[in-house]
Amino acid sequence: MSLTVDLVVLTVRDDRLHVLLIERGKEPFRGKTALPGGFVRSREDSDAAALRELAEETGLDGRTLHLEQLRSYTRPDRDPRGRVVSVAYLALAPDLPLPVAGTDARRARWTPVADLGPGDLAFDHARILADGLERARAKLEYTTLATAFCPPTFTITELRRVYEVVWGVSLDARNFHRKVVNADDFLVATGTRRVPDVGRPAALYRAGGATVLYPPMLRAAAQHPVART
Amino acid sequence: MSLTVDLVVLTVRDDRLHVLLIERGKEPFRGKTALPGGFVRSREDSDAAALRELAEETGLDGRTLHLEQLRSYTRPDRDPRGRVVSVAYLALAPDLPLPVAGTDARRARWTPVADLGPGDLAFDHARILADGLERARAKLEYTTLATAFCPPTFTITELRRVYEVVWGVSLDARNFHRKVVNADDFLVATGTRRVPDVGRPAALYRAGGATVLYPPMLRAAAQHPVART
DNA sequence: GGAATAGTGTCTATGAGACACTATAAC
DNA sequence: GTTATAGTGTCTCATAGACACTATTCC
The missing domain is CATH 3.90.79.10 (Nucleoside Triphosphate Pyrophosphohydrolase)
Known part of the structure; x- marks a missing residue:
């Protein structure tokens, strides 16, 4: 064997x-x-x-x-x-x-x-x-693993693209931003920014120490569009 | 090998x-x-x-x-x-x-x-x-697996004990009851009751068809007692 | 009636989701 | 000023969590 x-x-x-x-x-x-x-x-x-x-x-x-x-x-x-x-x-x-x-x-x-x-x-x-x-x-959904798809420093838009691409959904940029910056030790601001060829520069973050994501990023909500009435 | x-x-x-x-x-x-x-x-x-x-x-x-x-x-x-x-x-x-x-x-x-x-x-x-x-x-937390610890029909108290024993926590009986009966296809009422030696008879349920539990039963909340203020 | 367990309702606080405009930079 | 992207605030609704009393059965 x-x-x-x-x-x-x-x-x-x-x-x-x-x-x-x-x-x-x-x-x-x-x-x-x-x-x-x-x-x-x-x-x-x-x-x-x-x-x-x-x-x-x-x-x-x-x-x-x-x-x-x-x-x-x-x-x-x-x-x-x-x-x-x-x-x-x-x-x-x-x-x-x-x-x-x-x-x-x-x-x-x-x-x-x-x-x-x-x-x-x-x-x-x-x-x-x-x-x-x-x-x-x-x-x-339940861990901070999305940062593993990102380079050492990354923008919130890049992180959102990870979720969107891996899940095959599109996420509201404002709600996503609020959620990830509020999550416990998910992201740490570096204080630096990435200047793109065109468009407003984006703040750069690195992964925080958390391994579990709390509150979780619930993909399930998309699968259960109406919770029950 | x-x-x-x-x-x-x-x-x-x-x-x-x-x-x-x-x-x-x-x-x-x-x-x-x-x-x-x-x-x-x-x-x-x-x-x-x-x-x-x-x-x-x-x-x-x-x-x-x-x-x-x-x-x-x-x-x-x-x-x-x-x-x-x-x-x-x-x-x-x-x-x-x-x-x-x-x-x-x-x-x-x-x-x-x-x-x-x-x-x-x-x-x-x-x-x-x-x-x-x-x-x-x-x-x-995220699946209906707790029912695997239960016999074919079981009471909500038995199901709650599974969570309490496996997680080593105690859960509020009222909130738990509300949560599991509202969760999508987690439990199906059998219409029968179990008459114990003493005390009020309890309604019996069997496992529903769901495998994922939505909304999830978040153990994490106990680990993060203060979410942030 | 006493003992034991099941079952329920309300209030508050937080998070989810919908939604549109302003800010910054390059050219 | 045009273009492209980043960043933000509010409202509504759902869920979480705290909390105490009534209901049912057996004896």
């Missing part, structure tokens, strides 16, 4: 949600699109393997990203090579340029999640991706 | 949160207390193994319980026998009598979670239990 890690690496780029995909260089599924990942070595745990594969296949440094275990996939027939159990990880990244270095990094690319069709991914990676997306969407 | 499942089976009994533990009959950790579990067979996935081990070791039927994958534990040194990866599952059960049948069932027993000391569990099972508890506590 073998153990692998598979990585769902998400980012927001050009107002669309993207996932990092590679083109497989080896059988099975050679030439097919897949999540980055690889075998866990005998002396490492899956966390270490996830960090290593992230660096090897994509050039990203997982220590600077949000990286968490998602769940494991154990169906005996999920890999034609035999029994291969995969521990999936979810990583959230700001819109970083992909370093071209590294052995396999040339094949890594950001792909808009919405552009993927049903059979586009190898193995059971479509399912893993779906689980990762659902985890990310859910955690935006 | 081997694959095992470990089960965190929780219930509420006598107003205390209990976890199902076994006494190990084999090395390593023979005679020591541990979570129930065992090796995944070559033709089954971990979900099937979790169901099978639950039946074998505890006599419980996982199909009638809430059973979900928790996460995996992959540290190379977590089992003295060598590399053993464990997929942990979380199960929530009503206060069932433990069937005494089955090969190992005689050693399974409910143990109050609060009575466990730091070194009481074999392997890394203390960590797995802690992760399972945190998952259960978190999911009570």
